[in-house]
Amino acid sequence: MNAIAAARRTWNERLFYLFALPFAALVIVFGLWPIAQSIRVAFLDSYTALSPDPRWVGFANFETIFADPYFHASLRITLIFTALSVVANVAVALGLALAINSPLVRRGSTFFKLCIFLPVITPDVAAFIVWKAMYDQDFGAINAALAALGLPPMAFLARADSALWAITVAELWKHVGFYTIIFLTNLALLDPELDRAAMLDGASWRQRLVHVTLPQLRPAITINAVYALIQFLKTFTVAVVMTRGGPNFATNFVSYYAYRRFDEALYGEATAMATTLFVLVGALGYAMYWAAERRDWR
Amino acid sequence: MTAHRRLVQLAAYLGLGAVSLVFVYPYWWMVVSSLRRTQEVMTAPLRLLPERFDFTAYEQIGRIGGIPLAHYVWNSLAVTIASTAVAVLVTALAAYALSRRPKLRGLQLVRYGFLLTIMYPYMLLLIPVYLVMHQLGLLGSYAGIVLFLSLGPIQFFLFDQFFRSIPKELIEAALVDGAGEWQVLWKVVLPMSRNVVGTVTLVTFLLNWAQWFPVIVISTAPTTYTLPAALLLLNTELGASFQAILALATVTTLPVVVVFLLTQRRVMEGFAAGAVKG
Incomplete structure (x- = not known):
């Protein structure tokens, strides 16, 4: 009897390993193996990296990219853009979620949610192509709208000093719905009794927001901020579609720069940049999470 | 409902309505502009409806890259x-x-x-x-x-x-x-x-x-x-x-x-x- 039970247990264990196997295979083949490859190639000479007998160059690729002023500029632009986008997305999403969740707009809230979330599921290439066209100087809608309002035309994507802002707006439009929905989900979980009690105590709308609602939303703010940080550090598609890193490298994000290097067959430098960004995403994401969780906001 | 509350409600609806329009406008512009001729779009990029439905663009994308x-x-x-x-x-x-x-x-x-x-x-x-x-x-x-x-x-x-x-x-x-x-x-x-x-x-x-x-x-x-x-x-x-x-x-x-x-x-x-x- 015991032998049968034991055999059955082993069989069941095998079954569960079998269930996990295809997924594990995907993770290894399309996740861990490429990551390992990427880190390995970062220490190889680009010209021999793909040959059967690659030459190890130690940290030479990292030395090259950190001596490259364009990479410095690329890192700086990526960090500025990320900071701008994290703040803009979290703040706007919070504002939209509070407005949509307000008892004043009970009717129609689904419609507002739909409109704001629609860009999230829209294919990014299509979305950014439309924004690029809307920013166009000749036939774009945005300059025409500015003119209709009596405002001077703007260069948007055509000039180095406005391109990053123009991209930030397009990216905000594309992603803010995602963060809004997360805030709305968390707002729905709040304890209404606390708000009611504060109201009975004569607390104003602003007092209730600052002392009742926001402290309860703290975990959601942390999650959204960390998510946004990871997302915007990796920004890529918008640069490919709208600016190709330009004008004059103004939107040359790290991931885009790495991709360009890869395209030029400079595999060592490309993967060194990729590895640097990976470390940056991990370190900043963790630091932000740690800071937000530790700090007492009340 | 007090007058003040009604006013706030109106403002909230107007604000969210305007935001929603901004969010869906690019889709509208995309579809309308794909149906207009170049000269027409250049002279009036903001027109909300096409002058006539011109499907040339859809014929052009019949083949892409051969x-x-x-x-x-x-x-x-x-x-x-x-x-x-x-x-x-x-x-x-x-x-x-x-x-x-x-x-x-x-x-x-x-x-x-x-x-x-x-x-x-x-x-x-x-x-x-x-x-x-x-x-x-x-x-x-x-x-x-x-x-x-x-x-x-x-x-x-x-x-x-x-x-x-x-x-x-x-x-x-x-x-x-x-x-x-x-x-x-x-x-x-x-x-x-x-x-x-x-x-x-x-x-x-x-x-x-x-x-x-x-x-x-x-x-x-x-x-x-x-x-x-x-x-x-x-x-x-x-x-x-x-x-x-x-x-x-x-x-x-x-x-x-x-x-x-x-x-x-x-x-x-x-x-x-x-x-x-x-």
């Missing part, structure tokens, strides 16, 4: 549906195994490996994926594209969350009654999972339809391109009119917008749940 549009549509459907099916099946089974037997030796490593993978900058993962595909002989194949797209960022969390919420007693009761693991899976767990499977299927479909970079990296020729990849191809093609580009953007966007509008509640819940957990 390949008929229908071929890209078919590729998009086939690749998205196949990768969604594989993703749902493979991810569900793994999440189920991990939730049922979290202590089984080595099984948690799958979770950590997955977490590490989704932390790596996705676009940059594709550089080495190109090398891996090359080594596996999958470059330029549909199989390579479908398999790569089967590993998604949030599907695992959605399934994991659901399977953990199944009461242990329920499964134990079935096992005590003499059911085998297969029977537990088919007769107890699967019928309960209909909802989560539906949600994950939808979310995966929408995410994978939008994928373009893996498609371009793994493809060796436009014959395996999906619609977003073809759109990028057209965008870089010299001499393509902006109406043609907007027409193809419309064709690329329309299916997901329709799917989303039909299933909006579920999709938004799915995205939110996957994110909160991850």
